[in-house]
Amino acid sequence: MNIACLDFEGVLVPEIWVGLAARTGIEELRATTREIPDYDQLMAQRLNLMAKHKLGLRDIQVAADELEPLPGALAFLTWLRTEYQVAIVSDTFYELAAPLVRKLNFPLLLCHRLQVVASGRITGYVLRQPDPKRQAVRGFKAMNFKVVATGDSYNDVPMLEEADRSWFFGPPDNVCRDHPAIPAVHGYAELRAALVTAKADFS
Amino acid sequence: MNIACLDFEGVLVPEIWVGLAARTGIEELRATTREIPDYDQLMAQRLNLMAKHKLGLRDIQVAADELEPLPGALAFLTWLRTEYQVAIVSDTFYELAAPLVRKLNFPLLLCHRLQVVASGRITGYVLRQPDPKRQAVRGFKAMNFKVVATGDSYNDVPMLEEADRSWFFGPPDNVCRDHPAIPAVHGYAELRAALVTAKADFS
Numbered sequence: 115m116n117i118a119c120l121d122f123e124g125v126l127v128p129e130i131w132v133g134l135a136a137r138t139g140i141e142e143l144r145a146t147t148r149e150i151p152d153y154d155q156l157m158a159q160r161l162n163l164m165a166k167h168k169l170g171l172r173d174i175q176v177a178a179d180e181l182e183p184l185p186g187a188l189a190f191l192t193w194l195r196t197e198y199q200v201a202i203v204s205d206t207f208y209e210l211a212a213p214l215v216r217k218l219n220f221p222l223l224l225c226h227r228l229q230v231v232a233s234g235r236i237t238g239y240v241l242r243q244p245d246p247k248r249q250a251v252r253g254f255k256a257m258n259f260k261v262v263a264t265g266d267s268y269n270d271v272p273m274l275e276e277a278d279r280s281w282f283f284g285p286p287d288n289v290c291r292d293h294p295a296i297p298a299v300h301g302y303a304e305l306r307a308a309l310v311t312a313k314a315d316f317s
Numbered sequence: 318m319n320i321a322c323l324d325f326e327g328v329l330v331p332e333i334w335v336g337l338a339a340r341t342g343i344e345e346l347r348a349t350t351r352e353i354p355d356y357d358q359l360m361a362q363r364l365n366l367m368a369k370h371k372l373g374l375r376d377i378q379v380a381a382d383e384l385e386p387l388p389g390a391l392a393f394l395t396w397l398r399t400e401y402q403v404a405i406v407s408d409t410f411y412e413l414a415a416p417l418v419r420k421l422n423f424p425l426l427l428c429h430r431l432q433v434v435a436s437g438r439i440t441g442y443v444l445r446q447p448d449p450k451r452q453a454v455r456g457f458k459a460m461n462f463k464v465v466a467t468g469d470s471y472n473d474v475p476m477l478e479e480a481d482r483s484w485f486f487g488p489p490d491n492v493c494r495d496h497p498a499i500p501a502v503h504g505y506a507e508l509r510a511a512l513v514t515a516k517a518d519f520s
Contacts, residue, residue: 115411115430115445195423196415208318212399220398222425224460227318242318243461253456257427258446 116316117254118194118309119247119273121265122204122223125283126187127214130178130206131160137177140167147269153205161236170234171209179213190302191218197313198262203250205269207239224250247273260316264305271296279312281305319519320457321397321512322450322476324468325407325426328486329390330417333381333409334363340380343370350472356408364439373437374412382416393505394421400516401465406453408472410442427453450476463519467508474499482515484508 123129135143142163150156164174194200204211204225215223224246229238243249251261251273263270263277266285274280274296282290282298283305290298299305326332338346345366353359367377397403407414407428418426427449432441446452454464454476466473466480469488477483477499485493485501486508493501502508 115427192423196419199425199427200423201425216399219422220395220403220424222402222404224318224402246460250460253460256459257449257453257456 115259116198116313117259117261118198118200119203119251119254119261119263119277120200121267121270121273121283122202122206122211122214122225124266125184125264126191126202126218127183128181130181130210130214133181134174134177137180138167138169138173140169147205147267151268153269157239161238164236171228171230171236172234174210174236175213178210181214183214183217186302188218190306191221193306194309195221197309199259201250201254203247203263203265203273205246245272248276251276262309262312264299268292278316279308281308318462319401319516320462320464321401321403322406322454322457322464322466322480323397323403324470324473324476324486325405325409325414325417325428327469328387328467329394329405329421330386331384333384333413333417336384337377337380340383341370341372341376343372350408350470354471356472360442364441367439374431374433374439375437377413377439378416381413384417386417386420389505391421393509394424396509397512398424400512402462404453404457406450406466406468406476408449448475451479454479465512465515467502471495481519482511484511 129146132144135141140163143160145156147156200221202221202223206225207228208225209228211223211225226242227240228236229240230236247270254261261277263273263280264283265273266283267289271293280296282296284300285298299308332349335347338344343366346363348359350359403424405424405426409428410431411428412431414426414428429445430443431439432443433439450473457464464480466476466483467486468476469486470492474496483499485499487503488501502511
């Protein structure tokens, strides 16, 4: 019994905050974990920018709704769901991810939650738990699943380390260099081949 | 962050083995956990019947492919996936459930696996783990989800006991009588109302 844990942004969909930057014209919203490794610092900057520009949940939901999955993502995921159970394990927020989750036919998504007051102003966020990607893999292992995983950045490393088999997916050079023990694949065809091999090895 | 754990047969789809009985004409395949509470005894009887009638995996897959989700199940599940994360937690087998999972747009399914030799003969089965429904709820709790659950029979009781909020779904009288502490709902409208209330209570 096998489950594939996939990072969301960079694997199946574009970086949501970068899309928000493009659609709101607020260039400083382009920062990601690649520029600001401290997630709390990054989110504080994002929420300050939102407040400064008087943007609320509704504004970013409208922007998020205009985003589309990466080319080939839906076909890849549709294939994957016939071969593995699938969980998206992400550091995004349910409130932002919802339109893209719908466009991918509602895969299971494990992520976090924004705190929003009645006016629509985003006041903060709630992480599901500490070390959430590693804990997700552990949870599925406790259900006696073999776990494969893929992701493209530093925050995926705990998940990739914890899984039975894992790959970076099209990672930047610095991520590969800092974690040479984790193999990398590039593109859905290569990922698919690796997943087929892993499934055969598990059975 | 909330997840709904749903039993499969009796909640979203008909009893698969009963469908197999109807489509193969083997009346003895109609037995379920309601008649034979010991699951290993029940599965031994089923596999003996399959062998006696020279039926293999392909035969029951053809029969399973003719089954349809219960009336209203797809609409209910489609709604639920916008309100909760969803996991189907079942004592069926991936090999039998596949056509119905496809017809429900590939919800996450936690169940078991048949053992099949090259000829197609089913030689046995592998349960994912002991006490699988309870362990599934525990796994999601370890990922810091609030868990709601529903099911219709005795094998669901560990899951219903372990969840933060749970209901029998259209259970037989004997199941209710034996577990009076677990409330019952009847039909998707009533289940939906209970799920909406639970979500509001959690937030």
